[in-house]
Amino acid sequence: ISDTTILSSLATGCDMMDHVYTQFGLALMAAVLGAVMYSVIVMVVF
Numbered sequence: 001i002s003d004t005t006i007l008s009s010l011a012t013g014c015d016m017m018d019h020v021y022t023q024f025g026l027a028l029m030a031a032v033l034g035a036v037m038y039s040v041i042v043m044v045v046f
Helices: 005-012 016-045
Strands: none
Touching: 005 016
């Protein structure tokens, strides 16, 4: 858990783990999209 997660949950007054759970889906989608795009670029270039 990063310091920005802790700071944003403290600033908004929400529970830290609630904030982590709400951001997890977005982070997972970004990771999957990044992995797919990396694979496509590697296949095209090499």
